[in-house]
Amino acid sequence: MNSPDTTVQQAKREHTRTGMSKDAFQRDLLDNLFYIQGRFREVATPHDLYMAAAYTTRDRLLARWVKSAQTFKATHARTVCYLSAEYLLGPHLASNLVNLGITETARAAAEELGMDMDALIEEEEEPGLGNGGLGRLAACFMESLATCQIPAIGYGIRYEFGIFKQAIEDGWQVEKGDNWLRNGNPWEIPRPKISFAVGFGGHTESYRDERSQVRLRWQPAFEIRGVAYDTPILGYGSQNVNLLRLWKAEASESLDLQAFNTGDYYGAVHAKIEAETLSKVLYPNDEPEAGKELRLKQQYFLVSCSMQDMIRLHLNTVGPLEGFADKFTVQLNDTHPALAVAELMRLLLDRHAMTWEEAWGITHKTFCYTNHTLLPEALETWPVSLFERLLPRHLEIIYEINRRFLDEVRMRFLGDEARVRRMSLIAEGHERRVRMAHLAVVGSHAVNGVAKLHSYLVKAMLFKDFAELWPERFHNVTNGVTPRRFVVVANPRLAKLITETCGQDDWIRDLEQLRALEPHVDDAGLQGRWQEVKRAAKQDLAQWMKQATGIELDPESMFDVQAKRIHEYKRQHLKVLHIVRCYQRIKQGQVQGLVPRTFIFGGKAAPGYFMAKLIIKLINAVAEVVNNDPQVNDWIRVAFMPDFNVKNGQRLYPAAELSEQISLAGKEASGTGNMKFSMNGALTIGTLDGANIEIREAVGPENFFLFGLTAEEVLQRQMTGYRPWEYYQNDPELKSDLDLINSGLFSHGDTQLFRPLTDNLINHDPFMVLADYRAYLECQEQVDRIYRDPERWTRMSILNVARIGYFSSDRAIREYAERIWQVGPQPVLDTEH
Ligand code: 6GP
Numbered sequence: 001m002n003s004p005d006t007t008v009q010q011a012k013r014e015h016t017r018t019g020m021s022k023d024a025f026q027r028d029l030l031d032n033l034f035y036i037q038g039r040f041r042e043v044a045t046p047h048d049l050y051m052a053a054a055y056t057t058r059d060r061l062l063a064r065w066v067k068s069a070q071t072f073k074a075t076h077a078r079t080v081c082y083l084s085a086e087y088l089l090g091p092h093l094a095s096n097l098v099n100l101g102i103t104e105t106a107r108a109a110a111e112e113l114g115m116d117m118d119a120l121i122e123e124e125e126e127p128g129l130g131n132g133g134l135g136r137l138a139a140c141f142m143e144s145l146a147t148c149q150i151p152a153i154g155y156g157i158r159y160e161f162g163i164f165k166q167a168i169e170d171g172w173q174v175e176k177g178d179n180w181l182r183n184g185n186p187w188e189i190p191r192p193k194i195s196f197a198v199g200f201g202g203h204t205e206s207y208r209d210e211r212s213q214v215r216l217r218w219q220p221a222f223e224i225r226g227v228a229y230d231t232p233i234l235g236y237g238s239q240n241v242n243l244l245r246l247w248k249a250e251a252s253e254s255l256d257l258q259a260f261n262t263g264d265y266y267g268a269v270h271a272k273i274e275a276e277t278l279s280k281v282l283y284p285n286d287e288p289e290a291g292k293e294l295r296l297k298q299q300y301f302l303v304s305c306s307m308q309d310m311i312r313l314h315l316n317t318v319g320p321l322e323g324f325a326d327k328f329t330v331q332l333n334d335t336h337p338a339l340a341v342a343e344l345m346r347l348l349l350d351r352h353a354m355t356w357e358e359a360w361g362i363t364h365k366t367f368c369y370t371n372h373t374l375l376p377e378a379l380e381t382w383p384v385s386l387f388e389r390l391l392p393r394h395l396e397i398i399y400e401i402n403r404r405f406l407d408e409v410r411m412r413f414l415g416d417e418a419r420v421r422r423m424s425l426i427a428e429g430h431e432r433r434v435r436m437a438h439l440a441v442v443g444s445h446a447v448n449g450v451a452k453l454h455s456y457l458v459k460a461m462l463f464k465d466f467a468e469l470w471p472e473r474f475h476n477v478t479n480g481v482t483p484r485r486f487v488v489v490a491n492p493r494l495a496k497l498i499t500e501t502c503g504q505d506d507w508i509r510d511l512e513q514l515r516a517l518e519p520h521v522d523d524a525g526l527q528g529r530w531q532e533v534k535r536a537a538k539q540d541l542a543q544w545m546k547q548a549t550g551i552e553l554d555p556e557s558m559f560d561v562q563a564k565r566i567h568e569y570k571r572q573h574l575k576v577l578h579i580v581r582c583y584q585r586i587k588q589g590q591v592q593g594l595v596p597r598t599f600i601f602g603g604k605a606a607p608g609y610f611m612a613k614l615i616i617k618l619i620n621a622v623a624e625v626v627n628n629d630p631q632v633n634d635w636i637r638v639a640f641m642p643d644f645n646v647k648n649g650q651r652l653y654p655a656a657e658l659s660e661q662i663s664l665a666g667k668e669a670s671g672t673g674n675m676k677f678s679m680n681g682a683l684t685i686g687t688l689d690g691a692n693i694e695i696r697e698a699v700g701p702e703n704f705f706l707f708g709l710t711a712e713e714v715l716q717r718q719m720t721g722y723r724p725w726e727y728y729q730n731d732p733e734l735k736s737d738l739d740l741i742n743s744g745l746f747s748h749g750d751t752q753l754f755r756p757l758t759d760n761l762i763n764h765d766p767f768m769v770l771a772d773y774r775a776y777l778e779c780q781e782q783v784d785r786i787y788r789d790p791e792r793w794t795r796m797s798i799l800n801v802a803r804i805g806y807f808s809s810d811r812a813i814r815e816y817a818e819r820i821w822q823v824g825p826q827p828v829l830d831t832e833h
Contacts, residue, residue: 007111010104018101020060025102026109028056041113047183049115050093050123053106054186057096058232065232065241068828072151073317077826078326080145080152080817083306083340084333085299086135086282087142087156087244088163090646091124092187092231094489095143099234125180126647128162129246131286131604132565133672134372136646137450137809138333140482140672144809146235146242147484147509149825150817155306155337157298158188158229158246159282166604166643168549171620175284175607187231188246194228196308197252198301204393209353217350218393223252224275226305236484237509239828247305249278285606286565293390296382300391303340307347321352325365329821332369332444335380335436341367341443342394345401350393356400368820369440369447370477371458373669375569381433384426398425398434405442412469423465441466441473446820448475451670451691453711477816478694479670480809483511485646486676491654493533494680498801501526512805517798527794534681534797537654544651545600551627551639553598558787561677562660563602563644563652566612569667572601573615573757574769575660578780579622579638580737586632595784598637602644602652614757616640621746621754649673653680657797658783661686662776664767666711668692675807681797685779687772691807699803703796707779708772717771724765727773734773738762 011022033039033052044052072079097103107117130136138154145152164175199220209215226247233242251272283295310328311321318327332338341363348359373379387395402425413419425442427433441447441463449455455476459467467474488495488508499505501520507513520526535555542553553559562575579599585591601619605612623638641648659677661668661684668690678684678695686692687708696704709717728735738758740746747753761769787793805811817823 007104007108011108014102014105018105020100020102020105022105022108022112025056025105026112028059029053029109029113032056032059046119046123050120051184051186053110053117053120054093054124057093057100057102057106058186060100060102061096061232061234061241064234064239064828067239068151068241071828072826075826076318076327077151078823079328080150080821080823081306081310081328081330082138082141082145082152082154082333083303083330083337084135084138084154084156085302085336086130086333087127087138087154087246088130088132088135088646089127089139089231089244090136090485090650091121091126093124094121095485096234098484098488099143099147099236124647125183126645127180127185128178128645129156129159129282131163131282131284133670134334136481137372137479137672139646140480140485140809141813142233142242142244143235143482143484144480144813146233146240147238147482148810148813148817149235149238149240149827150242150813150823151240151826152242154233154242154244155302155309156244156246157279157282157302158248159279160248161281163282163604163645164284164607168616168620168640168642171617171624173605173613173616188229189231191228191230194245194309195225195250196305197223198226198304199223200297200300200390202392204396215350215353216393216396218346222271224278224301225250225252226301228305228309239830240826241828245306245309247279247302249275249280249301251275284604285608286567293386296386296390299336300339300343300394303337303343306337307340307343311347311352321348321354321362322358324362328366329368329823330366331816331821332367332440334370334372335440338369338380338436338440338443339391339394341439342391342397342401345397346393349397360401360404363443364445367440367444369444371437371447371449371454371462371669374454374457374462375667380436381427382436384432384434387434395434398439401439401442402426409469419465423469437463438466445473446475447473448477448820449669450477450479451694452476452478453666453688453693454669454690457666457711475819477812477820478691478807479672479675480807480812481672481675481679482809483508483679485650486653487679490650491533491537491680493536494654494801497526497529497533507805509810510805511808511810514802514805517802521795521798521802526798527791530681530794530798531790534655534657537680538657541600541651541655545639545641548642549639551623551637553600553637553639554596557596557598557637558657559600559655560597560658560660561600561602561652561656561682562662563600563641563649564671564673566603566605566609566615568611568615569767570663571767571769571772572603572619573761574662574772574776575599575601576615576618576622577734577737577769577773578776579626579636580740581733581777582636583622583626583632584733584736584740586635591635593781593784594635595787596635598639600639600641600652600656602641602648604644611757611760614754618741618746618754618757625746649676653677653682656680656682657787657793658682659684659686661689661692662708662772663687663689664714664769664772665689665709666714667767675804678800679804679807681801683783683793683796683800685776685783695804695807698806699800703799703803705779705783707775709768709775714768717768722765722768722771724768724770725762727770728762731774733777734770 015021032055037048039048110117142154162178167174201221202219204218229246231244344363348354425438449458459474502516538555626638653676659682661674665687670691685705688710741754744751
């Protein structure tokens with residue numbers, strides 16, 4: 001991309017800044033190719049070269065990693081532990097090069113050897129250890145924690161199979177296994193010595209301790225081991241490296257031995273396989289819970305290893321556990337790790353012989369909980385019977401937490417037994433269930449939502465009773481995303497233009513400095529270059545799409561993108577209705593005012609979510625007709641990007657001009673794609689939902705395309721009775737769009753294929769697609785009007801970027817640090833320079 005000359009010059013500047021030279025990188029690259037991959041240049045495959053580049057990069061961050069560990073140990077630094085069942089990390093190489101400050105060094109070194117760094121970067125398979133928003137947020141937060149110099153450990157599960165790879169066959173989603181570790185993972189370091197036993201099943205019993213006190217203990221029926229695998233997470237512009245510690249399940253050796261001794265070889269091997277299935281696969285459900293026993297086991301496995309590890313670290317560095325909550329603050333990323341509350345209680349009570357009051361004091365001071373969704377089907381509960389069988393001691397502890405808690409409720413709200421029932425950790429019914437969200441709220445001293453509206457709804461609806469009891473416990477921290485990955489890595493041309501326009505690159509670590517673009521917004525030179533940058537990104541995407549799907553995109557048309565998990569509440573089908581409307585208008589010759597558009601979708605559907613899969617089929621069916629109809633082809637095209645993941649997202653964000661954020665108001669907790677698109681200069685068409693509201697305020701209402709019902713209006717309609725068929729009957733265009741879908745035009749004559757979708761819209765429409773249809777179309781007409789004025793559009797695009805600084809995950813992390821965690825930066829000093 002750059003001419004060798006400037007690459008070499010930039011590499012020199014990087015050398016001065018970092019002390020890392022091109023020549024050393026080159027030498028180490030060849031060494032690693034030889035000593036680790038056992039290859040020399042002439043026979044090395046692209047994968048060998050990638051591995052060599054990855055090890056060479058890793059070598060350079062190890063010194064920082066060790067220094068960080070030493071600093072945190074010596075200073076007894078207060079540490080954030082982020083507990084998350086998911087981390088959607090994305091490829092490491094490019095982002096580590098950026099955060100080390102040696103991108104051009106590596107590029108120059110590779111170029112001299114006749115290698116193309118971009119091609120090596122392409123080789124990396126991303127660790128897809130998450131489903132969507134929640135997992136990607138965890139990854140952004142880990143990077144920002146390091147950037148903000150806050151000591152942190154991210155705890156998670158080292159799934160052998162991450163989120164499935166999505167292929168599209170005959171328009172349908174087909175899932176393929178994601179065997180991401182197959183070719184080795186150069187970024188992790190196994191720590192076989194850091195390993196913990198995790199019990200399951202069995203029973204509890206009482207005994208007398210050495211002071212003759214009656215105590216309880218758990219005798220599990222079987223144990224498995226969790227082994228730590230560590231991945232360093234680099235900060236940008238700091239020497240701090242944080243730790244991502246992922247647990248892999250292995251068979252407990254003692255059990256293996258027992259089986260061997262009794263001659264049961266098969267049994268021993270079988271136990272090993274059984275144990276290892278625990279961390280085998282990530283559940284591919286975005287929001288609805290999976291409800292599977294193995295999933296509860298995974299959750300307990302994560303929590304038990306992590307809490308035991310924290311206790312070990314505490315005993316090794318600080319000493320007695322009384323000060324545990326001063327050393328660690330633990331953030332629960334949704335309810336998946338909520339069992340940590342009961343596990344810490346168990347460890348403090350049963351292993352460390354604390355009283356209930358001591359243990360509860362510590363536990364409650366330790367935990368904080370973030371809620372990521374209001375969707376009722378996503379709120380985790382587990383059958384009491386399952387708990388009894390798998391985690392009997394934890395159930396006892398949960399009962400005791402509940403008993404004390406409900407007494408407190410009764411004391412505050414005399415005689416209000418209905419409230420007591422609503423708030424209980426146990427849902428009574430034909431099957432009694434443990435409410436994980438209630439456990440998380442009761443066990444934490446801070447609870448937060450992820451955008452203003454969401455946090456309000458958490459207080460006003462989801463946890464209303466709890467907010468009345470403990471109003472001070474509830475907070476909002478609006479999400480953010482890391483500009484390193486989503487601008488610097490994903491969109492180097494834009495990054496360069498911003499840096500040149502602002503005169504420095506400080507915006508990368510302090511995103512509010514993007515404001516410096518604002519005075520230049522009317523500068524014709526900047527506008528021209530801004531357009532060129534967008535066009536080049538569109539060309540890149542078009543090229544990729546052609547090769548990946550065979551679909552030809554026209555870079556002269558507007559790129560209108562909706563990329564996120566496929567879910568009815570996100571309303572990809574509303575977007576399809578818009579496309580069908582455009583199609584019909586073009587067919588009828590009503591092209592006045594229309595702007596040529598390319599509609600691009602990306603996103604996975606949970607494998608068991610029939611309606612979401614049907615939406616994917618519909619998108620591809622419409623694409624097939626539209627793309628093969630020469631009469632409409634000059635105006636619109638439709639493309640479905642297969643396998644939307646972090647890597648593919650990085651191709652999409654820079655190329656998008658219009659970002660579709662069209663969920664039903666009140667349903668999208670925050671959204672973070674909305675921030676990524678906007679950071680890359682796309683304008684948003686969106687509802688007043690999640691963080692859209694705050695993005696609109698930040699960029700200015702005049703630079704945002706708003707439509708649709710408000711959350712309040714949605715609630716009103718739900719209360720007064722929503723009748724979607726009235727919209728169908730009263731809006732001829734809407735009727736004709738739905739009828740066209742049912743006509744068989746998009747399904748080779750099959751008039752039944754899309755019925756489940758259209759019938760549901762006409763008769764139930766739980767996400768009010770029909771109610772927002774007309775407003776959406778009108779808003780899209782306004783989009784067309786403004787797009788026809790490129791200068792105005794570009795101005796709006798520049799202003800979106802200039803004012804998006806608030807949505808950096810650095811800001812979010814600083815808010816957590818001050819308001820929730822009470823933790824400050826602990827800079828790691830660069831002693832070598
Ligand atoms: C998602 C929310 O749907 C999304 O709006 C938000 O931006 C993201 O979390 C990060 O906060 N929720 C999940 O992915 C999820 O699984 C249980 O929630």
